[in-house]
Amino acid sequence: MKENRNILKERLGAVMKNQELGIFLIFLVLCLCIQILTPKFLKPANIINILRQISNVGIMAVGEAMVIIIAGIDLSVSAVLSLSACTAAYLAQYMNPWLAVLAALLTGVLIGCLNGFLSVKIGIAPFIATLGTQMMTKGLAFMITSGIPIKFTNEAAVLGGGRIQLPGSLQLPVPILFMLMIYILGIVVMTQTVYGRNIYAVGDNEKSAKLSGINADRVKIIAYTVSGFLAAVAGVLYAGNLTTAEASAGDGIETNVIAAVVIGGVSMAGGEGSIIGILMGAAIMGVVKNAFILLNFPATMQTFTIGLLIVLAVGFDCLNKKRAVK
Amino acid sequence: MDKQIILETRNVRKTFPGVTALDGINLVFKSGEVHAIIGENGAGKSTLMNILSGVYAPDAGSEIFHKGERVEFHSTADAAKHKIAMIHQENSLVQHLTVYENVFLGHFIKKGSFVDKKAMSAATEELLKKMHIDWIKPGMYVKNLSSSEQQLVEIIKALSLDPEVMILDEPTASLTVKETEILMNIIRELKEKNTAVVFISHHLEELFEIGDVISVLRDGQYIGTYNLEEIDIPGLISLMVGRELKNNAQQKTEEETEKRRKTKENDVVLEVEDFCLKGKVSHVSFQLHRGEILGFAGLVGAGRTELMECIYGYNRASSGTLRVKGQKMRFKTPKNAVKNGIGMLSEDRKLNGILPLHSVQDNINAAVWPRMKRNLLFVSKTKERRNSAGFIERLNVKTPTPGVKIRTLSGGNQQKALFGRILSIHPEVLILDEPTHGIDVGAKQEIYNMIHTLADEGISVLLVSSELPELITLSHRIIVMCEGRVTGQLEFPEFNQEDILSFASGTAEA
Numbered sequence: 001m002k003e004n005r006n007i008l009k010e011r012l013g014a015v016m017k018n019q020e021l022g023i024f025l026i027f028l029v030l031c032l033c034i035q036i037l038t039p040k041f042l043k044p045a046n047i048i049n050i051l052r053q054i055s056n057v058g059i060m061a062v063g064e065a066m067v068i069i070i071a072g073i074d075l076s077v078s079a080v081l082s083l084s085a086c087t088a089a090y091l092a093q094y095m096n097p098w099l100a101v102l103a104a105l106l107t108g109v110l111i112g113c114l115n116g117f118l119s120v121k122i123g124i125a126p127f128i129a130t131l132g133t134q135m136m137t138k139g140l141a142f143m144i145t146s147g148i149p150i151k152f153t154n155e156a157a158v159l160g161g162g163r164i165q166l167p168g169s170l171q172l173p174v175p176i177l178f179m180l181m182i183y184i185l186g187i188v189v190m191t192q193t194v195y196g197r198n199i200y201a202v203g204d205n206e207k208s209a210k211l212s213g214i215n216a217d218r219v220k221i222i223a224y225t226v227s228g229f230l231a232a233v234a235g236v237l238y239a240g241n242l243t244t245a246e247a248s249a250g251d252g253i254e255t256n257v258i259a260a261v262v263i264g265g266v267s268m269a270g271g272e273g274s275i276i277g278i279l280m281g282a283a284i285m286g287v288v289k290n291a292f293i294l295l296n297f298p299a300t301m302q303t304f305t306i307g308l309l310i311v312l313a314v315g316f317d318c319l320n321k322k323r324a325v326k
Numbered sequence: 327m328d329k330q331i332i333l334e335t336r337n338v339r340k341t342f343p344g345v346t347a348l349d350g351i352n353l354v355f356k357s358g359e360v361h362a363i364i365g366e367n368g369a370g371k372s373t374l375m376n377i378l379s380g381v382y383a384p385d386a387g388s389e390i391f392h393k394g395e396r397v398e399f400h401s402t403a404d405a406a407k408h409k410i411a412m413i414h415q416e417n418s419l420v421q422h423l424t425v426y427e428n429v430f431l432g433h434f435i436k437k438g439s440f441v442d443k444k445a446m447s448a449a450t451e452e453l454l455k456k457m458h459i460d461w462i463k464p465g466m467y468v469k470n471l472s473s474s475e476q477q478l479v480e481i482i483k484a485l486s487l488d489p490e491v492m493i494l495d496e497p498t499a500s501l502t503v504k505e506t507e508i509l510m511n512i513i514r515e516l517k518e519k520n521t522a523v524v525f526i527s528h529h530l531e532e533l534f535e536i537g538d539v540i541s542v543l544r545d546g547q548y549i550g551t552y553n554l555e556e557i558d559i560p561g562l563i564s565l566m567v568g569r570e571l572k573n574n575a576q577q578k579t580e581e582e583t584e585k586r587r588k589t590k591e592n593d594v595v596l597e598v599e600d601f602c603l604k605g606k607v608s609h610v611s612f613q614l615h616r617g618e619i620l621g622f623a624g625l626v627g628a629g630r631t632e633l634m635e636c637i638y639g640y641n642r643a644s645s646g647t648l649r650v651k652g653q654k655m656r657f658k659t660p661k662n663a664v665k666n667g668i669g670m671l672s673e674d675r676k677l678n679g680i681l682p683l684h685s686v687q688d689n690i691n692a693a694v695w696p697r698m699k700r701n702l703l704f705v706s707k708t709k710e711r712r713n714s715a716g717f718i719e720r721l722n723v724k725t726p727t728p729g730v731k732i733r734t735l736s737g738g739n740q741q742k743a744l745f746g747r748i749l750s751i752h753p754e755v756l757i758l759d760e761p762t763h764g765i766d767v768g769a770k771q772e773i774y775n776m777i778h779t780l781a782d783e784g785i786s787v788l789l790v791s792s793e794l795p796e797l798i799t800l801s802h803r804i805i806v807m808c809e810g811r812v813t814g815q816l817e818f819p820e821f822n823q824e825d826i827l828s829f830a831s832g833t834a835e836a
Binding site: 192196 | 659660661663664665670672679680681682683684688691695696699747751
């Protein structure tokens with residue numbers, strides 16, 4: 001009997017040590033609580049609604065997670081979203097909208113490259129480098145739009161605003177599809193490929209990785225570039241969804257993206273974390289926001305709650321690690 | 327003066343998840359006595375010292391007595407209150423502060439509500455003078471000091487607390503000969519001042535020079551405490567290892583001489599010509615033959631590590647030519663070197679070697695993931711498992727499973743895993759920089775045997791080491807460097823310590 005209990009204790013310990021499972025458990029408990037309070041929560045329509053709301057932050061979180069895993073940070077994602085949305089909307093006035101979308105994605109790739117170049121080759125601390133490019137990028141968006149929102153109503157808007165008819169009366173927004181695809185791709189890259197192995201190795205100990213023959217500079221620059229690209233994807237989806245783009249579109253969204261990443265168990269010191277984890281992180285934030293609406297809680301409390309969530313999630317994680325060391 | 331018992335441990339136990347680090351340790355530390363503690367890596371020495379200085383809490387049932395009174399340390403501050411000071415294996419100084427600020431960190435001298443810089447600076451100056459260290463000034467920034475100078479500052483910091491118990495965890499590992507002598511004098515002074523000194527070191531000769539009693543730990547168990555007059559080095563080693571070790575003296579047999587001489591007739595695998603790195607390496611040339619172990623001797627700062635990093639492509643040499651098997655090459659990054667069959671094990675395992683958050687398996691495979699693809703994109707998990715399991719077995723890496731994080735392993739086993747990493751690339755040339763730094767006697771012997779075997783198999787080795795016996799035992803030829811230049815070259819079996827030292831200090835030049 002006592003032995004059984006010990007085995008149970010050990011298993012539970014193993015579960016808690018497995019970070020993704022820990023986060024998943026938090027997520028499950030959260031969902032359960034909300035479902036008990038309001039049966040509307042787990043209705044398919046509401047689930048789709050939550051997924052649609054987290055799709056932008058969720059997509060950007062994949063790139064941000066890669067950057068944070070190599071012990072960097074990308075503050076420019078919010079501005080890249082704005083610039084991408086504005087570029088697409090602006091150019092679509094004069095050319096084929098699909099080409100405009102392509103150009104918008106290219107801006108993200110270029111700014112991502114620039115971030116990588118500045119932090120890796122020049123050696124500016126990533127926080128500062130991406131703070132600088134964030135403001136530069138946002139400035140560009142202002143210059144393009146002269147500060148006035150531009151309409152984005154053309155066939156390419158289907159990327160962000162389109163819906164796929166599901167059996168029954170349900171409709172699946174296209175951005176959710178993009179998000180799921182990006183997550184599947186992200187998981188495969190991070191767990192199955194050489195690049196995935198390299199990115200964790202570089203984040204864990206850069207010099208050691210270099211001496212092992214890993215091209216650490218390239219690994220890091222690619223991570224920044226992917227982050228820029230995914231932020232640009234989010235920008236195109238944003239413009240399509242709202243059929244309009246403005247220079248302040250992404251303002252402040254980088255804090256949400258970073259929050260999703262850290263709630264998802266990625267360590268700011270690098271080398272740790274998983275894509276599944278950050279999907280959970282984004283989902284937890286989405287569910288909490290949704291619960292506020294369903295339960296008619298005052299919206300003024302929302303920001304406070306998300307902040308508390310970050311402190312709790314990361315706090316527990318830290319305590320766990322401390323216990324493992326002591 | 328009667329030796330008073332200051333600190334006593336009774337039945338101290340400490341378990342980490344999956345391992346018992348310490349199991350029932352009973353030790354007595356007396357004032358005015360230098361108590362040496364030895365044991366292989368992983369024997370639990372550092373854990374014990376961390377418990378005595380309040381870093382770790384021992385398991386329930388453990389008892390620590392301070393001057394006969396039961397005490398519990400919950401933090402290093404608790405231990406400091408009982409005048410217990412510890413010098414860690416790892417540097418714990420604040421890099422961006424000055425020497426005196428570091429010395430008084432945590433107990434700044436104050437004048438009213440402000441910090442009294444003058445008084446602290448003067449007090450530090452006093453301490454430095456007492457130790458005859460005139461080249462370190464209180465106002466210098468720690469980040470500008472060499473690692474051995476930092477170690478000395480660390481010692482001064484501990485002394486500033488006027489401790490009754492002073493714990494030194496491998497303090498000489500990064501010290502030069504001269505600095506070690508200074509440390510020995512400090513310990514003698516402490517002894518006269520009736521301080522209890524606890525001294526951990528892998529250098530057994532050192533312990534015999536300074537110690538009074540010696541306690542042996544093995545696999546977390548307390549083996550015994552002995553008077554140093556009653557015991558000799560071979561006896562201690564067999565107590566530590568729990569088995570007899572083969573005598574490691576160099577074999578100057580004809581057969582060995584012939585074998586080592588012969589490798590010099592083999593074809594040249596690597597040729598370095600006129601390598602320079604500004605301010606570190608100047609005009610170094612040498613040839614490395616197939617199956618040869620070429621040793622590099624020199625003092626700390628002789629430019630040996632920098633030379634190796636230039637060859638390997640981690641640093642860019644400012645001039646010079648490199649030929650690999652007769653072909654002119656220049657490695658821009660280590661990646662190029664690895665591609666051409668050159669592997670490097672760098673100095674400082676913790677800083678430049680292990681991937682601490684990664685598993686033992688990933689640490690072994692880190693250099694060969696691109697070679698483990700099962701198709702264009704994906705890494706084969708089977709190949710990963712097979713490669714790591716092979717090296718864990720072949721190199722005798724003691725790990726519960728390949729999946730545990732490497733940082734939970736002892737230093738010797740970490741190093742063996744890193745050997746697995748560089749052997750995975752099927753190297754023709756190995757650059758080994760201090761391959762046995764801070765490793766216990768047993769693992770050291772295993773690594774020596776491994777290096778010999780590799781050379782016999784035709785792998786050429788560039789061996790940088792600060793331990794002369796190690797270089798003398800392993801090398802076929804030894805190149806001595808001083809201030810970036812090659813000052814001497816010796817051939818087996820004509821190695822002797824005096825020659826090497828005079829070349830290394832620049833007093834003689836060949």
